Amino acid sequence: MSMSASPAIPPPPLPWRDNDPRDRGGPQQPLLIVRGFKKHFPIRGGLLGRTVAHVRAVDGVSFHVRKGETLGIVGESGCGKSTVARLLMRLMQPDAGEQIFDGDSVGSEGGLSVAELRRQAQMVFQDSASSLNPRMPVQGSVAFGPMAFGMPKAEAMALARELLTKVGLNPALFGGRYPHELSGGQKQRVNIARALALKPRMVILDEAVSALDKSVEAQVLNLLQTLKRELSLTYVFISHDLGVVRWISDRVMVMYLGEVVEIGPADQLYNAPKHPYTRALLASRPAMDPDHRREEAPVSGDPPNPVNPPSGCRFHTRCPFAEPLCASRAPSLGDSEGGAHLAACHMQDPDSGHSQARLQ
């Protein structure tokens, strides 16, 4: 995989400030580096419950997130984007791979402990109802995390009320309510407050606005941007909605069947997608114009089953440019740590032997 000379690492985006005492690596140290993440789920079957196959949910994923940046992750169902989120929070143990949080290796001896990681990284889930305790007033849910880490109750409650105000809910009115007394958008605001209660540096948002109505979704997206600026947060934003991801992300990563197929700065990736899958995904968006309707679907069929993913390039079964080479050899993505725009496709590599390989 050849690449044009990688440019000097650009300075971190604006919201990042260097006044955080927890900041160890300095502005050039990415807040998160992931190398070679793998998670395979066994499928047990037969009389003895032997493992008969593996779902290769995440299969060798590497990326980094700079301080103050929003990395968007898009892909269709089964591409592994939610598994990546759970691995990042160590809600699941990766089978292989390395996670480095601000220079410290997570979960290894001498590195960052999982408990410490969870003080610095928090997560917001898609289902706003099931991620709150139904029998606890919402301000209790927000205060629960700090109390579990040793904050006195009165202090934690005061913090909870402050955070509810920050996410646009009047604590006097909403703090004592139970989750079922709130609308979906309000519950998701509580979840955001709960995630912020530990003063994290990174927030992982897994389809956090997908279940909301459009008018409420826009409100929550604006809130997320404001909070990010005020609190110098770094986001990993996971969604299947390409429009939302483009609006919120600085860089975007596209996943397909457990692998990263393309990664790059948001505008570059949307304006000039390099991977045929990214192109298909973008061309599948409804046109928003009744006079220019899509007449032909960019790809046919459903995404294949991640149990037995296709050989070689996993997209070759649906790719309009597939050649025999694509079925036999998997393309590599290359090293994206400079923040470059890369795609894992043989056509991007002039030496691959693909007849349409880009000449450089």
Added chain:
Amino acid sequence: MQPLVEVEDLSVDFVTRESRVRAVNGVSFSMMPGEVMCMLGESGSGKSVTMRALMRLLPPKRSEIGGRIRIAGQDVLAMDDRALRRMRGGVVSMIFQEPMTAFDPVVRVGDQIAEVVAQHRGVSRREGLRRALELFDLVRIPSAERRLQAYPHELSGGLRQRAMIALALSCEPKLLLADEPTTALDATVQIQVLILLRSLQRELGMSVVFVTHDLGVAAEIADRVAIMYAGRIVETGSVREVLRSPLHPYTSGLLGSTVHDQPRDRALETIPGAPPDMRALPPGCSFAPRCPQALGECASGPPPAVSPAPGRVARCLRVAAPQQPEYA
């Protein structure tokens, strides 16, 4: 030409011992044969309930339907059980968001379609299976013969939705009700199903009511759209006109807050607040508390439907009415 569907002043109340909630409140529309209408609205706006009322699928003891529904010349609200059974599937059929729950999980999909055909047409099972194969080809399911033998869980999401469309079309209905049929599908599959539905609609000349919350989906498939808010249709018109020059402030708000390639450095336009509680609707226009252009009179009574141009209706006091409304 006679309209295929005429709905006048439709209301649906859900009744429990403690309370009575009006989910649909004075909905009127009519549809010509071969027309595709999208009902657009947020959750709880009454779009799915309206659809279910058209087929009388609401639980009879816990709901009350008022107003008038005529489909293909027949009064739906006056039908007895036998007439309803004939109408469902034969004249009107429906596809749902989640095909997994619409199919019987322990019966092969081919047999389920054959059963419907045999019941409605009074033909043999073998004849029904032959028709099922035809339908699978119609909805472009690859290796149709093998797929007929599959159980619902053995099909992928896209194929399952195609199989449900085949089931719905098995008795050549005049009206297809589609309740968010592409919402649960992946992006690359959604566009395939939309294109399929559009071409089937053209081939078979049926009318389609398509419920969605996604403006982009409406732009792909609709001739006409009806925007619903808090149980009322607040605006109708051709899809072009409504998307390009919305009349009702709710429609413009919805268009503004839908994320599609807005500049990233600016905040998104939003509609403040949240949809109202259907148990305690504000007096007057239900949208007034969230409306940036609300007037004092907006709270005094529900705004009447006005038609500023042919084919367009809006319920907003700000919209001037040079013409008499076509339908109330």
